[in-house]
Amino acid sequence: MKFYCKLYRLFILCYSKYRMGEIVDKIKEKAQDVKDTVVDIANLPLKIRILSQKFILELNGALAMENAGIERLQTRISETIVPEARQRMELHMKESLEHQKRLQNLITTLGGVPTQEKLGLPLPSYPQDMFKAMTDTMTRQESELKKGEEDIILEKAEVICYFMLIQKAQKAGGIFLSAVEPLTLNMKDEENMAEWVKTNSPGIMSQLWPKIQPAVVSATSPYLSQSPAQLQ
Ligand SMILES: [Fe+2]
Numbered sequence: 001m002k003f004y005c006k007l008y009r010l011f012i013l014c015y016s017k018y019r020m021g022e023i024v025d026k027i028k029e030k031a032q033d034v035k036d037t038v039v040d041i042a043n044l045p046l047k048i049r050i051l052s053q054k055f056i057l058e059l060n061g062a063l064a065m066e067n068a069g070i071e072r073l074q075t076r077i078s079e080t081i082v083p084e085a086r087q088r089m090e091l092h093m094k095e096s097l098e099h100q101k102r103l104q105n106l107i108t109t110l111g112g113v114p115t116q117e118k119l120g121l122p123l124p125s126y127p128q129d130m131f132k133a134m135t136d137t138m139t140r141q142e143s144e145l146k147k148g149e150e151d152i153i154l155e156k157a158e159v160i161c162y163f164m165l166i167q168k169a170q171k172a173g174g175i176f177l178s179a180v181e182p183l184t185l186n187m188k189d190e191e192n193m194a195e196w197v198k199t200n201s202p203g204i205m206s207q208l209w210p211k212i213q214p215a216v217v218s219a220t221s222p223y224l225s226q227s228p229a230q231l232q
Contacts, residue, residue, distance in 0.1 A: 040111070048174070048175070051176070052110050055110065056111075056112035058168065059112070059165070060103075060107060061161075062103055065119050066096055067116065067118040067119075069121070070093065070096050070100070072154070073096060074093070076147060077093065079147075081208075082208075084200065084204075085197075085200070088196050088197075088200075095189040095193070102182040102183075102185065102186060109178075124150075124153070139212055139215045141209075141211045142212055145201075145205060145208060148197060148201055148204060152197045155190050155191075155194035158186075159190045162184075162187035162190060165179070166180055169183065
């Protein structure tokens, strides 16, 4: 009986080792697949190599934009006074994290290094005195509307950035065509977000207006009287 038990244990041990070997082989196979999808830049013709480097730079530009956009989105989510806008921004945050991943994958596949840097967002930079007058006199509700205006500007800027990248990938052709699909997915999300902010802005304005109007009426001249922000 003892002999059969030992034989059985030995059989289980051998079988586990065999299965383990099979699993390791499968993992190695998968790793090789991933390695094969990464473009070996050094072996590409010079023209394609230069194009790749340029394209990687452009993709990193888009990634730096997403990195900066995500940071701003975090601030907007924590500061907004409109619940439905917060909810939509939270969804867009998830989408933006996915955009980052797609761009990082594209850059790595082309043999580049994804950036962690953030670019300066394309927002209006007002003259100093105008900006001071605005921030000194704005109510929280007016400030929310101004931020909503900036939301549309940024989302549209992201759409244009992806639109141009897609055009370039299509023009370059060859290995760059694989970038079209992930870039299009990113662009669609940006378009939907821009559309959501635009479509919902009249409703948000109606929601905020009852608090803006009395503050504006009380402050006969925002430059001469008390700031509406102080009247809240
Ligand atoms: Fe966005």
